[in-house]
Amino acid sequence: MAFHEVRFPANLSFGSVGGPERRTEIVTLTNGFEERNSPWAHSRRRYDAGLGLRSLDDVAALVAFFEARRGQLYGFRWKDWADFKSCAASKKPGPEDQILGTGDGLARVFALRKGYASGGAVYWRPIVKPVAGSVTVALARRPVAEGIDWQVDVATGQITFADPVPEGEVVTAGFEFDVPVRFDTDRIQTSVASFQAGDVPNVPVVEVRL
Structure with a gap:
């Protein structure tokens, strides 16, 4: 398109x-x-x-x-x-705002998404147009550095890690998006x-x- x-x-x-x-x-x-x-x-x-x-x-x-x-x-x-934003309107995005997935020891690519939860139900919205410079990422609640540990494609919303994410480690991110x-x-x-x-x-x- x-x-x-x-x-x-x-x-x-x-x-x-x-x-x-x-x-x-x-x-x-x-x-x-x-x-x-x-x-x-x-x-x-x-x-x-x-x-x-x-x-x-x-x-x-x-x-x-x-x-x-x-x-x-x-x-x-x-x-x-x-x-x-990946967070509430009154807050600043942080690397633990949204859960992107859990490592299996093989996967290196994770897609940005935002969860909308209410009454025990949650809808996960794909985020494909993050704002450049606004994305932060954490592995198992530890912030990791852009350009060294991971890169983001702002045209697709894909996060690519330099190495496979260790099994069981939760990938989270914060961001602004269009x-x-x-x-x-x-x-x-x-x-x-x-x-x-x-x-x-x-x-x-x-x-x-x-």
Whole structure:
């Protein structure tokens, strides 16, 4: 899939509205009971980039970004201000935030992920667009050095260790991350008069699978 490793201007995404979307198929049986199934293993996020615009300069920046991505053609990074850390919003990411897996003495590659837990259930979200310079890693609660013990591919979210992780050692990580998205429209409509009157354009953005 065509993707540009560039982030939508963070000052424009601040104030936008959006969040996760699920797809659930519900069949009501003749006895009144329901059968529910989801064809999606992972949620998909949608946002409205238009709500972050505050000036005509912002509109110009949006149009330039839209044109450079050729509308819906190229994906890009998006900062979800409500969910962009491996930890709570009020905290700073640390190397023990998220469990990536347990070593078996052979594996060297582990994928970044974030767990969402509630009521004994947990959903593990794949993180494929970590922010460069934000990732920290620990083995068995011992911080390990980037560039010496491990490396991260910020385009895929894969952590690769220099040596296989010893059997039984838990791999954890902390990070900031972006959401891979694309514009969900091939047209942006705005005018000076309507914008000055407080009418901002609707600019839908949708998460893409990579």
